[in-house]
Amino acid sequence: MIKDFTSIKKNIFKETNSILKTKKTKVFNSLDNVLKTYKEEYKYSSLLRKVSKKFDILRVDSYKKKKNIDKKILNQYKNQYSIITINGLFQKNESKIPSGISVNTFDKLNNTDKKIFHKFFNNQDDSKNDIFTYINTINYKESLLIKIDKNYSKKNHINILNFIISNSGESINHIRKLIVSNQNSKSVFIEEFISLNSIENFSTSVTEIIQEKNSEIEYLIIQNDKNNFHFNSINISQKQNSISNCFTFSYSGAVVRNNLNIKLKEKNCYSNMYGFYALRKKSHVDNHTTVDHMDENSISNEHYKGIMDNNSNGVFNGKIFVRKKAQKTNAFQSNNNILLSDEAKINTKPQLEIWADDVKCSHGCTVGQLDKEAMFYLQSRGISKEKAISMLLGAFSEEIIEKIENQFAKQKIKKLTYKKLEDFTS
Amino acid sequence: MLEIKNLHVSVNNNKILKGLNLSVNKGEIHAIMGPNGSGKSTLAQVIAGRKEYKVNKGSIIYSNKKLLELSADERAKQGIFLAFQYPIEIPGISTTNFIKTAVNKIRESKGKKPLDAVSFLKVMKEKMKIVKINQTLLSRSINEGFSGGEKKRNEIFQMAMLDPKLAILDETDSGLDIDALKIVAKGVNKLKSKDNATIIITHYQRLLNYIIPDYVHVLIDGKIVKSGNKNLAQELEKKGYDWVRA
Numbered sequence: 001m002i003k004d005f006t007s008i009k010k011n012i013f014k015e016t017n018s019i020l021k022t023k024k025t026k027v028f029n030s031l032d033n034v035l036k037t038y039k040e041e042y043k044y045s046s047l048l049r050k051v052s053k054k055f056d057i058l059r060v061d062s063y064k065k066k067k068n069i070d071k072k073i074l075n076q077y078k079n080q081y082s083i084i085t086i087n088g089l090f091q092k093n094e095s096k097i098p099s100g101i102s103v104n105t106f107d108k109l110n111n112t113d114k115k116i117f118h119k120f121f122n123n124q125d126d127s128k129n130d131i132f133t134y135i136n137t138i139n140y141k142e143s144l145l146i147k148i149d150k151n152y153s154k155k156n157h158i159n160i161l162n163f164i165i166s167n168s169g170e171s172i173n174h175i176r177k178l179i180v181s182n183q184n185s186k187s188v189f190i191e192e193f194i195s196l197n198s199i200e201n202f203s204t205s206v207t208e209i210i211q212e213k214n215s216e217i218e219y220l221i222i223q224n225d226k227n228n229f230h231f232n233s234i235n236i237s238q239k240q241n242s243i244s245n246c247f248t249f250s251y252s253g254a255v256v257r258n259n260l261n262i263k264l265k266e267k268n269c270y271s272n273m274y275g276f277y278a279l280r281k282k283s284h285v286d287n288h289t290t291v292d293h294m295d296e297n298s299i300s301n302e303h304y305k306g307i308m309d310n311n312s313n314g315v316f317n318g319k320i321f322v323r324k325k326a327q328k329t330n331a332f333q334s335n336n337n338i339l340l341s342d343e344a345k346i347n348t349k350p351q352l353e354i355w356a357d358d359v360k361c362s363h364g365c366t367v368g369q370l371d372k373e374a375m376f377y378l379q380s381r382g383i384s385k386e387k388a389i390s391m392l393l394g395a396f397s398e399e400i401i402e403k404i405e406n407q408f409a410k411q412k413i414k415k416l417t418y419k420k421l422e423d424f425t426s
Numbered sequence: 427m428l429e430i431k432n433l434h435v436s437v438n439n440n441k442i443l444k445g446l447n448l449s450v451n452k453g454e455i456h457a458i459m460g461p462n463g464s465g466k467s468t469l470a471q472v473i474a475g476r477k478e479y480k481v482n483k484g485s486i487i488y489s490n491k492k493l494l495e496l497s498a499d500e501r502a503k504q505g506i507f508l509a510f511q512y513p514i515e516i517p518g519i520s521t522t523n524f525i526k527t528a529v530n531k532i533r534e535s536k537g538k539k540p541l542d543a544v545s546f547l548k549v550m551k552e553k554m555k556i557v558k559i560n561q562t563l564l565s566r567s568i569n570e571g572f573s574g575g576e577k578k579r580n581e582i583f584q585m586a587m588l589d590p591k592l593a594i595l596d597e598t599d600s601g602l603d604i605d606a607l608k609i610v611a612k613g614v615n616k617l618k619s620k621d622n623a624t625i626i627i628t629h630y631q632r633l634l635n636y637i638i639p640d641y642v643h644v645l646i647d648g649k650i651v652k653s654g655n656k657n658l659a660q661e662l663e664k665k666g667y668d669w670v671r672a
Binding site for chain 1: 514517
């Protein structure tokens with residue numbers, strides 16, 4: 001079904017930097033393992049098959065022409081900090097970056113930053129376990145380092161806007177970055193993937209986030225692209241007393257897979273993982289999360305909620321590892337779903353693996369329909385069926401949206417979510 | 427205003443109402459009394475438009491319209507209001523937002539402009555006084571964490587906001603202490619006019635000390651078996667439902 005993966009090796013030779021080349025080669029050698037885990041990890045999402053059908057997935061596209069983004073689109077982000085990429089390539093002139101944060105592609109880094117880059121890059125990701133991160137690692141053309149200085153604490157969010165522009169035919173893009181959040185820093189990112197034409201495309205995005213001591217990061221992902229085959233992997237590694245708040249909002253997309261991997265490496269870490277997905281038509285969204293408690297006294301808290309309508313398909317798989325050393329761990333996980341049609345489907349699977357004996361863990365999932373009593377209550381007050389449905393679905397999303405700390409991000413997501421939910425009236 | 431003829435209703439193939447007749451004119455207050463399981467709440471839900479209740483036979487004419495052909499929200503827009511026996515809690519929707527949506531949807535159906543935030547707040551403050559409900563309660567999610575009495579007062583508050591032509595109070599008195607009962611009754615009396623009508627469903631005569639009905643009906647086993655004036659309620663209180671059954 002899928003072509004010979006070993007042919008991907010030739011793409012490694014295009015890498016000019018010797019250290020990156022070594023990293024890529026190491027990853028290449030884990031091909032067997034990657035293909036083996038695919039079977040289990042993609043049990044409910046045959047992404048590889050679907051993508052292979054439409055795209056030559058090992059292909060590396062070359063872009064020579066400079067591409068411009070419509071001013072109207074950029075104006076929506078006026079007066080906001082933004083890191084902009086087009087087809088995986090950083091656009092420095094279009095970006096607006098606050099002081100205290102530096103953003104550069106690998107070849108533009110100074111020697112100190114290069115050292116940081118080599119220390120962390122490709123060390124925390126899932127390229128040896130996941131086929132798509134594997135492809136991303138070997139095929140990305142540009143890797144970005146986003147460095148957040150010590151004590152950075154600007155309240156304003158930073159957009160990460162990944163545009164995909166294709167002049168002719170479908171396109172394949174690989175977006176790759178490393179974020180280093182230094183001690184005592186506090187930052188907020190809103191990442192979006194936006195394709196600017198309706199041609200089908202396949203994109204992968206792999207992000208590694210290193211959180212130094214006492215750092216805090218709020219990271220929001222918005223997936224709202226119609227015909228997009230998209231793979232996204234976020235890999236967070238946390239040191240002592242750090243806090244991560246991750247949000248994944250998925251509203252459309254042909255097939256979307258999200259991997260969220262969190263390592264709580266040291267004591268007293270706090271990790272929140274939230275997600276909300278509202279799927280219609282034939283959308284397929286798969287959220288796979290892993291949190292690894294490696295040391296004492298950390299808390300992880302996970303809550304994903306989703307709505308599936310028509311023939312859409314949702315997958316949730318949440319894994320919690322508590323290692324022997326990780327005593328006094330608190331780990332919570334829950335996944336709630338509403339199915340609006342007889343054809344909609346959700347596969348949900350919570351998993352716990354606990355090696356320590358003094359821990360508090362819980363997990364659970366629910367699948368249900370809209371509450372008939374609540375529907376009648378709203379309708380009996382003159383509210384139409386359609387409006388009542390979108391009100392109840394909005395209420396369902398509220399529990400997740402409420403958790404966003406950054407006020408701008410909260411309002412933006414709320415507005416988008418309620419607008420999306422207006423379509424769910426069947 | 428409301429004309430129910432030979433109404434037969436079943437739920438999950440259980441026959442609940444078995445040929446009920448009732449006629450309500452504007453300006454009137456009707457009390458429907460009856461033992462548990464006689465079909466009182468079913469009647470209320472059927473009038474309000476609950477789909478799970480199947481009408482097998484009979485008709486309901488309301489203001490010259492065939493009521494059974496209208497959906498629940500259309501009925502509300504025509505002026506029907508049900509104060510629920512067990513108001514449901516809906517987390518995530520604020521009570522104020524909910525009532526604002528309802529008020530404006532009903533206004534919209536009458537071709538009126540929606541109320542802006544300021545005028546809505548003004549009307550709300552006025553009506554809040556009637557049932558002694560406070561603002562903090564209304565900023566919370568619908569009925570979430572409300573006490574039994576607060577839920578019932580919230581129902582009457584909604585009734586005040588929506589200004590219905592026909593209000594049905596389904597055991598609004600149950601679970602209320604005597605003070606709350608007085609507040610609710612006072613609210614209902616204040617909202618009463620010569621143009622609207624009220625149907626009060628209750629087990630006990632207690633509420634009828636505060637809201638004086640024009641007619642009292644006794645509903646037993648899906649049918650109205652006896653009708654009279656307010657004295658009938660007192661007689662029932664003394665003699666029990668067996669007295670009518672006999």
